[in-house]
Amino acid sequence: GQQLNQSPQSMFIQEGEDVSMNCTSSSIFNTWLWYKQDPGEGPVLLIALYKAGELTSNGRLTAQFGITRKDSFLNISASIPSDVGIYFCAGRTGNQFYFGTGTSLTVIP
Amino acid sequence: DAGITQSPRYKITETGRQVTLMCHQTWSHSYMFWYRQDLGHGLRLIYYSAAADITDKGEVPDGYVVSRSKTENFPLTLESATRSQTSVYFCASREGNEQFFGPGTRLTVL
Numbered sequence: 001g002q003q004l005n006q007s008p009q010s011m012f013i014q015e016g017e018d019v020s021m022n023c024t025s026s027s028i029f030n031t032w033l034w035y036k037q038d039p040g041e042g043p044v045l046l047i048a049l050y051k052a053g054e055l056t057s058n059g060r061l062t063a064q065f066g067i068t069r070k071d072s073f074l075n076i077s078a079s080i081p082s083d084v085g086i087y088f089c090a091g092r093t094g095n096q097f098y099f100g101t102g103t104s105l106t107v108i109p
Numbered sequence: 110d111a112g113i114t115q116s117p118r119y120k121i122t123e124t125g126r127q128v129t130l131m132c133h134q135t136w137s138h139s140y141m142f143w144y145r146q147d148l149g150h151g152l153r154l155i156y157y158s159a160a161a162d163i164t165d166k167g168e169v170p171d172g173y174v175v176s177r178s179k180t181e182n183f184p185l186t187l188e189s190a191t192r193s194q195t196s197v198y199f200c201a202s203r204e205g206n207e208q209f210f211g212p213g214t215r216l217t218v219l
Contacts, residue, residue: 042201095159
């Protein structure tokens with residue numbers, strides 16, 4: 001099956017720093033989604049992107065749908081301790097969603 | 110509260126036993142999904158359903174059975190559990206282009 005390449009796998013940053021992560025695929029997607037997962041919980045939708053080139057913000061989070069439709073990135077500005085978790089990208093084609101392997105974010109106070 | 114609930118949240122079973130994981134949604138979304146989450150593999154789709162009585166295989170359907178007699182329920186059954194099915198299982202529903210997840214069921218097969 002399709003698998004999205006998500007990088008980096010893990011990040012350790014100081015509180016207040018900005019964070020950037022990205023996702024690439026060999027396939028074109030119609031929709032890109034970014035999720036955050038806390039330990040013991042299900043993924044929670046952060047941002048959804050619907051058009052190539054689209055740039056969308058949700059508070060301190062900004063995500064972009066790549067022009068080629070094969071990539072997306074997520075930026076978190078001014079990180080805080082509660083940003084800790086695993087971030088997943090997902091691409092949708094047809095009725096199915098394909099997920100990246102996740103970026104584990106640790107924020108050091 | 111509206112949303113997706115899964116039960117049980119934790120389950121330990123033995124190899125060869127039948128296990129059913131329950132999923133219930135209160136939104137009346139047409140599409141529902143079952144995923145398993147394993148280290149190094151991320152989330153992989155097991156089965157999905159477009160509506161009541163319509164189901165389709167995902168990426169890793171072997172060893173699993175689903176049914177959808179009512180829109181709000183989408184149970185996942187492991188007919189004869191194997192150790193390789195030890196995983197965290199997530200149910201999800203879809204509205205438009207967005208997918209929403211339940212809290213997960215952690216299943217251990219001994």
